[in-house]
Amino acid sequence: MYKIKxxxxxxAAHFLRGYEGKCENLHGHNWKVExxxxxxxxxxxxxxxxxSELKKITFCILEELDHKHLNELPYFTDTNPSSENIAxxxxxxxxxxxxxxxxxxxxxxxxxTDTSCASYxxxx
Ligand SMILES: [Zn+2]
Numbered sequence: 001m002y003k004i005k006x007x008x009x010x011x012a013a014h015f016l017r018g019y020e021g022k023c024e025n026l027h028g029h030n031w032k033v034e035x036x037x038x039x040x041x042x043x044x045x046x047x048x049x050x051x052s053e054l055k056k057i058t059f060c061i062l063e064e065l066d067h068k069h070l071n072e073l074p075y076f077t078d079t080n081p082s083s084e085n086i087a088x089x090x091x092x093x094x095x096x097x098x099x100x101x102x103x104x105x106x107x108x109x110x111x112x113t114d115t116s117c118a119s120y121x122x123x124x
Pocket of ligand 1 (some may be wrong): 023028056
């Protein structure tokens with residue numbers, strides 16, 4: 001099994017509903033996003049997939065979050081924009097865009113700070 005990983009990032013504001021603590025107040029993060037894709041076989045160029053293509057697809061998804069107030073976006077109107085749910089959101093969007101590729105989206109990691117990371121992956 002081969003795996004590739006790309007890093008990207010976005011900056012946005014959020015607050016957590018139903019949470020008692022500092023994060024119930026509006027604040028911002030510079031989220032770091034890692035995307036892992038795997039494949040059992042390599043393409044004719046010896047790659048799982050082109051890094052630049054994966055970066056471009058990821059960038060398009062993150063651009064919709066960048067410099068936004070996440071709680072005001074339709075997806076996060078009812079769903080709390082926690083780092084876990086942000087990872088799930090990015091995963092579902094990436095999965096749609098990678099559907100016709102010969103590789104598997106393994107995992108999305110969302111770093112809220114340098115020391116705090118939330119991940120989403122499918123268990124199948
Ligand atoms: Zn926060």
